[in-house]
Each structure stands twice: as C-alpha cells, then as structure tokens.
Amino acid sequence: MSERSSLLNAAIGGVVTIVTAFLPFSPxxxxxxxxxxxxxxxxxxxxxxxxxxxxxxxxxxxAAGFLFAFxxxxxAAGGLFLFxxxxxxxxxxxxxxxxxxxxxxxxxxxxxxx
Numbered sequence: 001m002s003e004r005s006s007l008l009n010a011a012i013g014g015v016v017t018i019v020t021a022f023l024p025f026s027p028x029x030x031x032x033x034x035x036x037x038x039x040x041x042x043x044x045x046x047x048x049x050x051x052x053x054x055x056x057x058x059x060x061x062x063a064a065g066f067l068f069a070f071x072x073x074x075x076a077a078g079g080l081f082l083f084x085x086x087x088x089x090x091x092x093x094x095x096x097x098x099x100x101x102x103x104x105x106x107x108x109x110x111x112x113x114x
Contacts, residue, residue, distance in 0.1 A: 006045050009037040013049025017099065018056065027053060027095045031102025032109065039110045046103015050096035057095070061088050 013034025020026040027050050034049040035042030061084060071077040 006038060006041070007048070009034045010045045010048035011052055012037060013046065013099065013103075014052030014055075017049060017053035017095070021053075025098060027098035028102035028105065031099035031104075032106035033102075034099075035103030035106025036110045037106075038103070039107060039114075042103035042105075042107030042110075043100045044103070046106065047096050047100040049103070050099020051092075053099065054092045054095045057091055058088065 013030040013032075015030075016033045017026050017030025020029050023029065030049045030053055031042075031046030034045045038045040065081070065084065068077045068081055071080065
C-alpha cells in the first residue's frame with residue numbers, strides 16, 4: 001500500500017487506542033485495527049499507531065512539567081523531573097510496543113478471515 005494509506009491506517013489505529021484508553025491493553029486494539037486495515041506491514045503500522053496515541057500523553061506531561069518551576073527545593077524538582085521522565089519513556093515504550101503487537105495480530109486476523 002502507499003505511504004499515505006499507511007499513515008491513515010496508523011492514525012485510525014491511534015484514534016481507536018485513545019478512544020479505548022479506559023481498557024488495560026488498548027494499544028493492542030488500536031494496533032490490531034491499523035494492522036487489519038494495512039494487511040501487509042502490521043508491525044510497522046501498529047507501532048506508528050502507538051506512537052500517534054502517545055502524543056496526548058506526552059503533551060499532558062509537558063504541560064504538567066511546568067509545575068516543576070514552582071517547587072521550592074531544586075533537588076526535589078530534579079528528582080521529580082527524573083521520575084516523570086522515566087515514567088513517560090516507559091509509557092511510550094508500552095504504547096508503541098503493544099501497538100506493534102496489535103499490528104501483528106491484526107495482519108494475522110486479516111489473513112485468516114479474508
């Protein structure tokens with residue numbers, strides 16, 4: 001498929017991930033949706049859908065990061081910043097990794113039931 005449709009499928013998968021965010025493994029659902037629509041390179045498009053779904057998370061954390069400017073102790077602010085940075089990296093890896101796994105499942109389902 002063309003690059004444009006791959007990005008569209010990844011965007012659809014990202015939106016599905018965001019809409020189903022109340023479920024524990026929503027990146028798998030979004031990645032599977034993107035992989036099913038893509039039908040060829042599910043891992044790549046699933047990981048892209050996870051990355052797209054991680055954008056709101058990163059924006060919220062960046063907005064919350066401005067609160068560190070109001071912490072009176074610079075050492076505590078540095079520790080909090082490091083903790084939040086590690087948590088964000090792990091959350092993005094979780095979202096992208098499960099999106100890629102979902103993309104693999106989506107391609108399998110597309111081949112199995114098509």
